Amino acid sequence: MINVLFAARPERWDTYEQPLRNALNAAGIEANLSQDISPEDVDYIVYAPNSDLQDFTPYTRARAVLNLWAGVEQITGNQTLTIPLARMVDPGLTKGMVEWVTGHVMRYHLGMDAHIVNPSNSWTVTTPPLAEERRVVILGLGALGTACAETLLGLGFQVTGWSRSAKSVEGVNCLHGDAGLALALAEAEILVTLLPDTASTTNIMNAETLAQMPHGAFLINPGRGPLIEDTALLAALDTGQIAHATLDVFRTEPLPQNDPYWAHPQVTVTPHIAAETRASTASQVIVENIRRGEAGEPFLNLVDRALGY
Known part of the structure; x- marks a missing residue:
C-alpha cells in the first residue's frame, strides 16, 4: 500500500x-x-x-x-x-477557461455591452465585423492558450498566438520571441493574456507594449495578475488606446475595495472565475x-x- x-x-x-x-x-x-x-x-x-x-x-x-x-x-x-x-x-479547467475566454471575446467582438447597457436609451445600431474579419491574439500557447486559440479559430476568427519559444498550432499564426511579440501586438484587436507568471513575463503588458496594439483594442486577462503593469493599463484606458479591459486575476486577491479598477468605467472585474x-x-x-x-x-x-x- x-x-x-x-x-x-x-x-x-x-x-x-x-x-x-x-x-x-x-x-x-x-x-x-x-x-x-x-x-x-x-x-x-x-x-x-x-x-x-x-x-x-x-x-x-x-x-x-x-x-x-x-x-x-x-x-x-x-x-x-x-x-x-x-x-x-x-480537462475540466481547460474547458472552463475556453468557455470564459470565448464568451468575453464574443462580447467584445459583437459590441454586446453597448446593446445590453444603454443609459441614454438611444436606438443605436452598430454592425460588427464577421469573425473572419476580426484579429484575436493570444499570448501564451500552453495547454490553455492552445485550446482557446483552436476554439476561436473554429469560430472563424483570425487567430495569432505568441509564445517565448517556437510553437506550432495548425491554422494559428504562431509567433515567438521579442520581434514576434511586437508583430503579434500590432494586430491584436482583441488580446487574451494566458502566460505563466515568471520573471520574464512580469509586466509584459506595459506602457510600451500597450502602445503597440491598435488604438481602441480590447484586453482580456484570465492568466496572471502580474502580467499587466496596472498603472500603464489604467493610463491606456483613460486615453482610449485600450477601449476596455476584462480582468479576472490581480496582484492582490480579492481585489481591494479601494482599487481603481473597481470604479473605472472601461474595466470589467471578475472574481478569478475564468477557470476553476x-x-x-x-x-x-x-x-x-x-x-x-x-x-x-x-x-x-x-x-x-x-x-x-
Whole structure:
C-alpha cells in the first residue's frame, strides 16, 4: 500500500477526498489517503501552494509533488523541493477557461455591452465585423492558450498566438520571441493574456507594449495578475488606446475595495472565475500520475524549474 498525503487547506479535503478515493479505486491503486501521515512514510504529496507544508526536507521517501493548481509560481522557488513537481492540467479547467475566454471575446467582438447597457436609451445600431474579419491574439500557447486559440479559430476568427519559444498550432499564426511579440501586438484587436507568471513575463503588458496594439483594442486577462503593469493599463484606458479591459486575476486577491479598477468605467472585474479546477477531473489527473510513478513511467506535466512552469 502506498501513502498519499493531501497537503492543502483543510476545507479542500471535503471537496477532494471522495473524488480522489474514487479515482484511486478506479485505477486499482491501494492507497492510504490522508491529511496526516508521518513525513518519512509519504510516497506522494497532493499539494496546494497555500498549504502549511512549505518544508519538504523531511519527506525523504516521497516520489513526486502533484500540484492541485495550474499555477506553480508560488512553489518553484522552494529550495527544499527537489523531487519532481507536476502542475495541474485539468480537462475540466481547460474547458472552463475556453468557455470564459470565448464568451468575453464574443462580447467584445459583437459590441454586446453597448446593446445590453444603454443609459441614454438611444436606438443605436452598430454592425460588427464577421469573425473572419476580426484579429484575436493570444499570448501564451500552453495547454490553455492552445485550446482557446483552436476554439476561436473554429469560430472563424483570425487567430495569432505568441509564445517565448517556437510553437506550432495548425491554422494559428504562431509567433515567438521579442520581434514576434511586437508583430503579434500590432494586430491584436482583441488580446487574451494566458502566460505563466515568471520573471520574464512580469509586466509584459506595459506602457510600451500597450502602445503597440491598435488604438481602441480590447484586453482580456484570465492568466496572471502580474502580467499587466496596472498603472500603464489604467493610463491606456483613460486615453482610449485600450477601449476596455476584462480582468479576472490581480496582484492582490480579492481585489481591494479601494482599487481603481473597481470604479473605472472601461474595466470589467471578475472574481478569478475564468477557470476553476474541478475535483472530479483533477483527481483523475492526480491518480494517473500516481499510477505512472508506481509503474515506472514518466510523470505528466512536469514543471521545468528553470523556466518556472
